[in-house]
Amino acid sequence: MPAPVPLPAPLGAPLATPKPGEGVSAPADAVPPKIRVHSLDFFYGAKQALHSVTLDIPAKRATAFIGPSGCGKSTLLRCFNRMNDLVDGVRHTGRILVGGQDIHVPNLDVIELRKRVGMVFQKSNPFPKSIYENVAYGLRIAGVTHKAALDNVVEKSLHRAALWDEAKDRLHESALGLSGGQQQRLCIARAIAVEPDVILMDEPCSALDPIATAKVEDLIHELKKEFTIVIVTHNMQQAARCSDRTAFFYLGKLVEYAETRTIFMNPANPQTEAYVSGRFG
Amino acid sequence: MPTPASTLTQPARATTRIVQLFRRGDHLLWISGGALALAVLLVAGLLLVVVRNALPAFWPFPVTAVDRADGAKLLGVVTATQSAYKGTPAQTQLRVGNRELTNADFIWVPTAQLTNFRTPADAVQIERQENGDFFGFLQRVEVKGLSVADGSAAWEKLLALQPGARALATQAKAIQLDGIGAINAKMQTAKLRLVSAQLRAGKNGAVDPALQATVDADLARLQAEYEKLRAESGALAAQAAETQAVFTTIGGEVKKIPLTAVVRAFRPNAMTTREKLAHYFSRAAEFVYGQPRESNTEGGVFPAIFGTVVMTILMSLVVTPFGVVAAFYLREYARQGLFVRLVRIAINNLAGVPSIVFGVFGLGFFVYFVGGGIDQIFFPEKTSLHLPTFGTGGILWASLTLALLTVPVVIVATEESIAAVPRGAREGSLALGASKFQTILNIVLPASVPGILTGVILAMARGAGEVAPLMITGVVKLAPDLPLDGSFPFVHLDRKFMHLGFHIFDMGFQPPNSEAAKPMVFTTTLLLITLVVLLNLFAIRLRDRLRRKYQASAF
Ligand SMILES: Nc1ncnc2c1ncn2[C@@H]1O[C@H](COP(=O)(O)OP(=O)(O)OP(=O)(O)O)[C@@H](O)[C@H]1O
Ligand SMILES: [Mg+2]
Numbered sequence: 138m139p140a141p142v143p144l145p146a147p148l149g150a151p152l153a154t155p156k157p158g159e160g161v162s163a164p165a166d167a168v169p170p171k172i173r174v175h176s177l178d179f180f181y182g183a184k185q186a187l188h189s190v191t192l193d194i195p196a197k198r199a200t201a202f203i204g205p206s207g208c209g210k211s212t213l214l215r216c217f218n219r220m221n222d223l224v225d226g227v228r229h230t231g232r233i234l235v236g237g238q239d240i241h242v243p244n245l246d247v248i249e250l251r252k253r254v255g256m257v258f259q260k261s262n263p264f265p266k267s268i269y270e271n272v273a274y275g276l277r278i279a280g281v282t283h284k285a286a287l288d289n290v291v292e293k294s295l296h297r298a299a300l301w302d303e304a305k306d307r308l309h310e311s312a313l314g315l316s317g318g319q320q321q322r323l324c325i326a327r328a329i330a331v332e333p334d335v336i337l338m339d340e341p342c343s344a345l346d347p348i349a350t351a352k353v354e355d356l357i358h359e360l361k362k363e364f365t366i367v368i369v370t371h372n373m374q375q376a377a378r379c380s381d382r383t384a385f386f387y388l389g390k391l392v393e394y395a396e397t398r399t400i401f402m403n404p405a406n407p408q409t410e411a412y413v414s415g416r417f418g
Numbered sequence: 419m420p421t422p423a424s425t426l427t428q429p430a431r432a433t434t435r436i437v438q439l440f441r442r443g444d445h446l447l448w449i450s451g452g453a454l455a456l457a458v459l460l461v462a463g464l465l466l467v468v469v470r471n472a473l474p475a476f477w478p479f480p481v482t483a484v485d486r487a488d489g490a491k492l493l494g495v496v497t498a499t500q501s502a503y504k505g506t507p508a509q510t511q512l513r514v515g516n517r518e519l520t521n522a523d524f525i526w527v528p529t530a531q532l533t534n535f536r537t538p539a540d541a542v543q544i545e546r547q548e549n550g551d552f553f554g555f556l557q558r559v560e561v562k563g564l565s566v567a568d569g570s571a572a573w574e575k576l577l578a579l580q581p582g583a584r585a586l587a588t589q590a591k592a593i594q595l596d597g598i599g600a601i602n603a604k605m606q607t608a609k610l611r612l613v614s615a616q617l618r619a620g621k622n623g624a625v626d627p628a629l630q631a632t633v634d635a636d637l638a639r640l641q642a643e644y645e646k647l648r649a650e651s652g653a654l655a656a657q658a659a660e661t662q663a664v665f666t667t668i669g670g671e672v673k674k675i676p677l678t679a680v681v682r683a684f685r686p687n688a689m690t691t692r693e694k695l696a697h698y699f700s701r702a703a704e705f706v707y708g709q710p711r712e713s714n715t716e717g718g719v720f721p722a723i724f725g726t727v728v729m730t731i732l733m734s735l736v737v738t739p740f741g742v743v744a745a746f747y748l749r750e751y752a753r754q755g756l757f758v759r760l761v762r763i764a765i766n767n768l769a770g771v772p773s774i775v776f777g778v779f780g781l782g783f784f785v786y787f788v789g790g791g792i793d794q795i796f797f798p799e800k801t802s803l804h805l806p807t808f809g810t811g812g813i814l815w816a817s818l819t820l821a822l823l824t825v826p827v828v829i830v831a832t833e834e835s836i837a838a839v840p841r842g843a844r845e846g847s848l849a850l851g852a853s854k855f856q857t858i859l860n861i862v863l864p865a866s867v868p869g870i871l872t873g874v875i876l877a878m879a880r881g882a883g884e885v886a887p888l889m890i891t892g893v894v895k896l897a898p899d900l901p902l903d904g905s906f907p908f909v910h911l912d913r914k915f916m917h918l919g920f921h922i923f924d925m926g927f928q929p930p931n932s933e934a935a936k937p938m939v940f941t942t943t944l945l946l947i948t949l950v951v952l953l954n955l956f957a958i959r960l961r962d963r964l965r966r967k968y969q970a971s972a973f
Contacts, residue, residue: 218849252851262842264861275850278860324846331850 171196171335171365172217177231179212181224186212188389189231194382196334199357199366201380201397203373205412208386210369214337217367218254219247236334252279255328259340261320263312263327268295268304271312271323275331290330298326299356318349325356329364336360338368342375354379373413377401385409465947472944475937476701478686478694481541481553482512483668487531493541493553493668495686497524513934515543515551516667523550524933537687540573542665544675545682547711550934554665554673562660576663576683583677586658593651601644608636614799681711705941714895714925715935719942721897723949725813725915728901730882730953732817732911733824737881738874740821741828748829749836750858769826777887780819785811785891807912811892813901814911819891820884824877831876835869836862871961875954882950885919893920918946 170193179187186209194200202210215221216233219240233240240250252275263271270277272291281287291308295301300322304315312323321341328336338357342350357366357379370376376383377397384394385406393400393409404410439445483493494514502508508529517523544552558568559575567575612633615625659676663683666672684697708718752758789808793800797807808814839862847857885893894914901913922942925935 220845220849223845223848248851248853251849256845256849258842258846258849260842262840262846264843264846265865274847274852274860278847278850278852278856327846327850 168195168198170194171236172367173232173234174213174216175232175234177213177216177229177233179209179216179221179229180227181212182226186389187216187229190386190391191231192384192391192394194365194367196365197361197363198381199361199368199379201376201383202367202369202386203371203376203383203412204386204392206371209389210386211339213386214256214339214367214369217335217337218251218256220256222247252331253333254335254337255331255333257321257324257328257336257338257341259343261317261324261344263315263320263323265311265313267309268312268315268323269308272326272330274327279331294326294330297329297359298322299352299359300326316349318345318352321345321349321353322356325353325360329360333364335365335367338366340369340371343371350375373401373415385412387412468940468944468947471937471940475941476698476705478543478684478689478697480537481543481686483536483538483541484512484532485534486527487533491668492525492527492532495543499529500526513551515553516673517550519667519671519673539688540685541687542573542683542685544665544680545716546675547679547681550712550716552665552673552675554667557664557666557672560662560664560674572663573685576677576680579661580677580680580683583658583661584680586654587678590651590654590658593647593654597647598644598651601640601647605637605640605644608633608640610799613802617798617802706945710896710921714921715938719916719918719921719945721900722916722918722921722942723945724900724902725893725897726882726918726946726949727953729813729817729820729888729915729917730878732813733820733881734874734878736818736821737824737828737877738870741825741873741877742832742870744825745829745832745836746858746863749833750854750862765826765829769830772886773823773884774886776819776823777890780815780822780887780891781811784815784818785809789815810912811890811894811914812912813892813915816888816892816915819887820881823884823887824881827877827880828870828873831873832866832870835866835872838869839865868961868965871957871964875957875961878953878957879950882953883919883946885917885923888917888920893917895920895924918942918949922946 172194174190174192174194177187177190178185190209190213202214204210212221216229217235217240221227229241235250235254238245264274266274269291272294273281273287276287276290292301295304300319303319304323307314312320315323321344325336325341342353345353354375357368360366361381368376368380380397382395383397383400385392385400385404385408387408393404393406395405399405400409401413404413439448479495481493482496483491485491492512492514494512496510497513498511500506500509500511509526510529510532511524511526513524514520515523538555540555542552542554542556544554546552556572556576558565558572559579560566612625612630615629619625655678658678661677662674663677663680664672664674682697682701686694689697705718706723707720709721710719711717748758748761752761786809789806789810789812793807793809800807843861843865844857847861848854852860892914894916897914897916899910899913901910901915902908903910922939925942926939
């Protein structure tokens with residue numbers, strides 16, 4: 138684990154990817170960090186869900202969060218786009234930087250942050266609108282009305298989400314008529330349509346059958362060429378298959394964070410080893 | 419138990435069945451099922467009573483001639499019979515009509531005194547413009563006092579001349595209503611010009627003599643026009659009245675009835691079933707499309723239907739946005755705490771306040787305060803003549819009062835449907851960078867539309883049937899004009915209006931001849947029920963279409 142370093146705090150500065158080797162210790166493969174978390178404590182009311190979590194998430198890589206139920210994976214993930222703001226009575230200490238920008242500065246534009254950091258939920262949640270309108274939603278609320286531009290983005294996003302062939306003939310039918318796996322890919326298409334930097338996925342395959350899961354996993358391999366991906370999963374094989382780095386959490390603490398290969402083949406911590414080998418959790 | 423040999427069988431005892439019933443919890447099933455059955459029975463019974471009394475209202479029942487023990491002969495329709503009870507002998511009720519001759523439309527006679535029932539084929543029943551029905555025998559038809567047909571030809575002649583006479587009368591009436599009404603309105607405007615000039619000039623100031631002169635000239639011209647129209651209408655009416663039918667009653671009295679006063683003449687005893695059906699539907703159509711006559715106990719109820727519909731729609735237009743916005747604020751924006759809880763309790767309790775209390779509030783606040791204020795500011799000249807415009811009951815104030823009465827229903831339904839919108843859809847929208855307002859507008863609102871409409875449906879059902887608050891905020895027994903018509907500005911929110919609920923109350927309890935109004939009470943009730951059901955069906959269809967559109971699928 139990299140030692141904690143003093144972090145820059147560019148208050149109010151625009152979101153920008155830090156240049157490689159910008160005076161901070163880069164991860165082992167020398168990819169610049171996209172998200173940096175520094176001694177984050179998180180509380181739901183009096184209950185502490187995260188204990189002093191510090192980690193760097195590399196850009197254009199897939200990072201997996203694993204750990205037993207209730208250990209705080211979703212909580213950390215939802216910190217990255219400040220979805221936890223919607224819960225009453227939460228508070229935190231510590232800092233989170235996305236693309237070098239502290240996301241808790243008072244004048245931060247949360248809407249802009251959420252456009253940069255997209256999210257795919259555990260239970261697919263297409264809007265009760267047509268497939269086309271689902272994908273175009275992010276652009277429409279951002280004020281894009283130009284038909285050709287929307288058409289273009291919708292087609293491109295569905296292609297990238299590997300849904301175009303199945304959906305091209307029914308673009309204007311309700312998205313609720315799609316199968317579960319198609320709905321989840323639609324949610325991915327909807328997230329990438331607004332061209333985010335980061336895509337957060339919270340157990341995206343937990344409700345899908347193996348074939349649909351394989352499709353989404355293939356998709357993650359494609360997507361990480363362009364996006365930074367953070368995926369929460371309970372499926373060890375999935376973490377092993379599609380992530381570059383893996384973080385293991387236990388009871389709100391980050392126990393171990395390393396290259397995925399290391400976590401699964403040669404973990405440093407006996408708890409990690411017990412968990413990935415299926416002996417507890 | 420089917421197999422007594424089974425080890426699961428209870429030991430056979432006298433109480434076994436009852437004990438088992440309770441042990442299995444079946445008694446709850448029976449109690450709840452029974453309660454439901456009772457509720458269904460009550461609704462069915464209510465409909466049955468209304469329909470049973472309403473449907474025969476327009477049927478031409480046979481006209482019976484009968485001799486009474488004292489030697490008098492009676493002609494009329496048997497409307498009810500009563501068997502002997504304790505000291506009172508059995509009695510028969512007859513509708514004998516001819517109110518101006520006999521002073522009573524309906525009479526009760528001890529059945530034992532009646533003999534020699536017969537149904538003369540030439541007995542004529544006349545539905546008249548005034549004084550209720552007439553029963554008698556046609557002698558001849560006269561024009562300007564000269565007989566043009568008598569004997570058996572008279573009936574044909576009467577049928578042939580009646581439509582023309584009615585048309586003339588209607589024309590005369592139209593001149594009176596429209597032409598003279600318009601002149602009256604113009605005279606009013608001219609006078610008001612003078613009054614407003616006077617107001618501007620102050621108490622002691624003199625009005626510009628030029629203005630005074632023009633207004634005087636206008637008034638004189640209008641007065642002349644008025645005289646001319648009145649003469650015209652009078653001439654038409656007189657011409658129409660020249661054609662008269664001469665009848666004799668069964669007692670031998672001669673009665674002349676101008677054909678203009680004859681709404682319908684028919685001979686029930688000589689009618690075929692097909693003619694009776696035609697008569698029935700013609701009267702039913704008049705009831706729905708026609709104007710009321712005889713202090714609302716005859717004719718149609720069209721203005722009341724129209725008023726009810728317009729009032730209900732106006733109320734829905736006000737209550738829907740108001741209730742929805744309030745519910746969204748309560749659920750989405752207000753900080754949930756003691757205060758919001760108190761507000762919610764207050765809203766729920768509002769639904770239990772007696773409706774007349776809302777009426778009183780509407781009168782004090784809308785009519786006197788808001789309406790009076792509007793009058794002071796916008797219509798000072800009319801106000802100075804004590805002619806209120808908005809400062810008196812009207813359809814706008816009645817609708818607003820009912821909107822207030824029904825807003826809790828809409829708020830509660832909307833809040834519930836907002837709460838039922840899945841969290842996933844909301845978070846999905848927010849995670850894409852939508853603001854809270856955009857999420858509400860694009861995701862939450864469409865998904866809660868079916869629930870909102872449920873609330874509006876309930877509100878409409880409650881509002882359309884409400885009478886008490888309307889009686890003091892704008893409903894009248896007889897409104898001269900509809901709230902929507904062809905004269906500028908087409909929607910007259912200040913006008914008083916008629917309402918089916920009030921119409922029922924008015925007919926059942928006010929008229930001089932309440933016996934005759936009885937069937938009309940039931941037909942109007944049936945109509946009110948039908949109207950509420952139709953309005954609801956419309957809203958339910960709308961809701962179902964929207965619900966199908968937003969239906970969530972399980973995957
Ligand atoms: N809205 C909330 N209010 C209070 N406590 C919460 C809330 N959400 C989560 N928690 C608590 O925070 C802790 C971490 O929850 P979190 O959802 O992050 O777990 P997780 O690792 O995602 O679990 P799972 O694998 O089951 O999804 C849990 O103990 C949970 O009970
Ligand atoms: Mg979780």
